[in-house]
Amino acid sequence: MLLGIFALDVTQVLSELELTIQKVKVTTTPDGRVLDLFFITDNMELLHTKERQDDTYKQLNAVLGESCISCELKLVGPEYERHHGISSLSPAIAEELFRFELSDKETRSQALSPDMAKLKKASVVIDNSLSPVHTLLQIVCVDHKGLFYDVLRTLKDCNIKIAYGRFSLNSKGYRDLDLFIQQNDGKKIVDPDKQDGLCSRLRMEMLHPLRVIISNRGPDTELLVANPVELSGKGRPRVFYDVTQALKSLGICIFSAEIGRYSSSEREWEVYRFLLDENCKFKFSSIGARNQIVDRVRRLLMGW
Structure with a gap:
């Protein structure tokens, strides 16, 4: 489906x-108005029904109010495929x-901040002595938004089943996880x-x-956010929404956005690419400004 609307905050409603959201195109008309085109898919596969469309219209109009001049849902045609290629x-x-790990001495935009450095203290221990049929997986790490998702999707991708577990948050902001797990064949994990x-x-x-990084794309400035894709083919939830909210809080507008899949290092990644509008208070040529943008986006994504 293709969604034409005049506001970026629509991402919250769509979420x-x-x-x-698969792709976004933003166009400014000569009279100063803005046309936003959202290429979207329905996780419930009901967007072809009148009831689903009416509910979408209702919720969008309730949030956008008078700022929305018009809102229209259309089924895309063959022309979408011609314009859907990801750079x-x-x-x-x-x-x-996509590099495997980062160094504290990195000079690039992903250099580990004190918050990121805390993540390196994660402890993961396996113990087979406490249960005759399960392996105990003990994890102690700094808490962040999506932590359970990251642990569960990793275990799922490794064909590991969870029988039961316990989660607790200690006073220093670290999360303790005790998970009793098995292989898909119902056996403990004994192979070192x-x-x-x-x-x-x-x-x-x-x-x-x-x-999260910022780079130059020709004469433009581009923000890139990448996350691993599950073996099932699903990407991480709410990334587009969180990034747009972070940019909005900084007063940065998005000229265009697209989402694509890339394969690297024997795994698939979902990459969100945002071309940033130069007409804002930030000087994108400044390393300090770029680091501030990356830090804000990363903090919102991590829930810090």
């Missing part, structure tokens, strides 16, 4: 309606965005290589669940 990433950007591989994978996912 609540379980409508996934490729340069090798340098791909290397920075499998244990090491699982612990290493979990540490990596908790160290750096999202990648």
